Amino acid sequence: MKKKLLLPLGIASSLLLSGCLFDSDSTDNKVSTLTQNSVVAVFTSDYTSGAMRWLDSNQLADDSLQFNQDSRIHAGGQYIYVLERFGADNLVRVDAAKLGIGDAAVEYQKSLGAGANPEDVAIVSSSLGWLALSGRGYLLKFNPATGLAMDSIDISAYSQDSTPSPQAVALALYGDTLCVVLQRLTSWSPNHPGLLLLLDANKGSIMDTIALLGHNPGEIVLEDGKLYVANSGDLMNSELDDTRSLDVVDLKTGSVKVLSTSVALGGGPSGLTLDQKNQVLYTSVYKGWGETTVAKVSLTDGKVITAKLPGVSNGFGGVAFDNKTQILYVGEQDQTLAGVKSWDGDSLRVVSSPKVLPPTGFAIANW
């Protein structure tokens, strides 16, 4: 009887216990390897999973912090704010100085409520900040130190359809004025030009509105009292029309004009970043699905200096210019060449390991 039992029970039991060999849980002691008071953070995603990575000694670090697959990152001094969009709807603050030591770099992660869809953040002070939520009909006033909401400003009156949200998508601070860019979509179609709201950055009171010229505004750059707005138009087609343009808003006079047309750019501008020293803008130009080039545009007259940066196939993964190092970073999303590329004015270099997910955005933190 014992012999009859031994073999089958032994086989059955050993198979179960063999699982212990495959338990690969492990913990690592991590030490930050950052050597300078600035970091270029990169959000990477294939829209299944997402992670924030960073450059360390001009190479993409092996380490990462996992976040929702659809997230945007923005820098505010020493901190990087991760805005986890649809599917998570969270506000996260990461201490850039602690990157590389694991989860301890995350200071807080606060839920904004399902459907909030945060897009941008503006930090007025250590205790006052604003959040643009494209899923809500209000701007959220919050305390950056704690991540807790303090107040909200109703902007639903500016919505273009039956939803309460006018799709606030970008924020910038001009002195004590908070600039808020609204997309004003109609059933998620950019059928109308965008709108710029000007608010008192401390009180939140709406002071003025300025109608933009292009449709579907996205990224913005503020320089010397002028707000540069990238209007990508309808991404569902690639016509070179007036809905796509690079606009410039004079915040002192309230005037708006087209800096560069879609014809001159060869497509609709989406990403935008500023080289302060040389007074040029770099913009990622959407030409069609899978094709986004990077153009260099003069800030003064809108002339397209370089229509297509060499070596970039699908730069929809974002552009960011590090004014400290004078290096332009480009997010290449070509499915087999995906990664971070850097441009120093002369040559393009592949920065990231080929084994990471495609980049979707950048944030440069300095402290």
Next chain:
Amino acid sequence: MRQFDSKSCIFLLSFLGIVAGANAQVPADTAGANALPATEVRTQINPIDQVGPAPIVLKPADWEGSGLGLADLLATQAGMHTRRMGGMGSFQAVSIRGVAANKVVVCIDGIPLAENHGAAFNLGSVDLNQLERVEVFKGTVPAAFGGNGLGGAINLVTRKKVGQAGKVQASYGSHNTGEASLTLGSNLTDSLRWNSSVSWRFSDNDYKYYDRNGTPYNHEDDTTRTQSNARFNQFSGSHGWSLIRKSGELRLNLGHSQESGGIPGTESQHTHVAGFDQQFVASRLTWLNRPWGTGLRLEAELGARLGKDLFHWSNGIDGLGYSVGDPNYQEIGSRSLKADGALRLFGEWNEPYGFESHLSGFAEQLDPRDHPATLNSWQWRLQRHSLTSATEASWAPQSWMALRMHYQATAQIDHNSGGVLRTTFPDTMEAEADSRMAQALQGSLRWGKPTFPFHVSVSGGHHYRIPELREQYSTGMGIVANPDLKPESGEKVELAGEYEVKKTRLQIALFWNQSRNGIYYVNSAGLSKPMNLTRNDNLGCELDFHSQPLLWLDVSAQATLQNPRNQSPLGAYLGKLTPNEPQLSTGSEFTLRLGPKWDVGLRAEWRSEVFRDPANQMRIAPQEGIHSTVSFKPWKQGVLRFSATNLTGVEYQDVYSAYPTPGRQYFIHLTQTF
């Protein structure tokens, strides 16, 4: 739970090498002692059919009263894995040997099921009460099922109770979950038979789960919630009539199902009103001709299926995403109409030779189901006409050796009616037609006399999967059409050994498979486009062991050791583990028979870590599961079972892809045969 006894041994032997499932045939006049009555056209299989590795066959005794759904039941088998995404009725599919579920051919009574947007067929919508048995072909796919399947094939055989008999089943358990079914059959006349089965399943799915609020770095907002908007209700049935004539048998089968329920969403993105509503009716007329002279036999089939799939939600209330049109109510769905036919020719001469030839075709049309409240009134009509020829040839020159070859070819014509078909770009599409042809080839060899305890088989083949209409032409917002999608293709090889003596059976299989041109959705500028990009391969070993060492004790064990890897040119995926595939999974089952009336069963399973995503960032820790059943036979042909599933009550989830599932559940189940 699987029961192993001497009768099962004979049954298993008789099914060894089945390559034509329920359609395996011998001419009635050459049938041996196990032949069915002469009025039956179909008899037991020919020894020629004992080629290749044995398929898995699961019967009601394996699942009745266990509390397991179809996908969970299949996942107890070596080489098969599943992921739960909720309670009863929630989406569930299985992979086979590391090949994704959407590449596993799922058939009902040998007929491949309708397409599902390129996604896997939802086994969660299958009611086990309607089934007589479940067959799994991990290696070669029988010509009767199309002779092609990258991931193998699963055949769901519906109940066809013959004679004066019936069965009533009822169960009830945790979270207001219940099932009731009635199966009846009768010989209406000497030549006319009828069988019917109706079934009802329901559940509130209001189980508790741990909600981390979508904030893995913040534990202060974690709480325990009760699942809501997850109710499920399904009523289904299948009915058949069989008329025996001198020249053959005529069969008419009707099937129908109506199911509806809520779609609760993920752990951190919970919905309130989102739900689904799916219905279908299907009919099939089959003529089985009596064998002509020596060896040849013909079957002919005609079938039709009408289905409706509808999903609804409210962006205003559910906050699910970007809405088009009315934010208070969103709806998306389709109507499908499919007609199919098949001609099958079987031949077996002088036993060493045999062949089957199957010619089947279908015509399918998909239209949107318009809702007046939405502005999303995309205009499209998609049609597909397909013709498939599948042939098997067998040769058994010696009693200890048999060889089988399969060849399959499919020709298809797709038609797009033009108009605003591409729902992402408003450009008008011209009407166009597209045609293609694809071929599959399989072979298998078996050594070992039927009476010998040891057998070895080797099989291999090339397979493909043609993209479905909705993968190519895009009927979903935000998805770019790609009419140039190529078929996915791949190869698989298996070397298997079986040892069976008295009441012990051991099966070991080494397998390898690879797939190319896998369809992957590439994202850019917020739009997705399906492209042929991915490559995967898997090398592994399976072990399947059953024994009855004592009269009162059954033991079984399964294990799968594999290395499923992504070999795509996408750098972030290269060399990573295939999503949802563990490298090691094991299961053990013990059944104690405590006298003639009581049985106690215990099943324990374990799997190693898996990753939910291709980049292997969403890690799910190793997981165990323990399930138990106690059976009692209070009276003749009646069985009362008490079962407890997931006794440890845990399910590990990645926060960003977490679908709450039930923890521990209890059921009581009554089966009465009469």
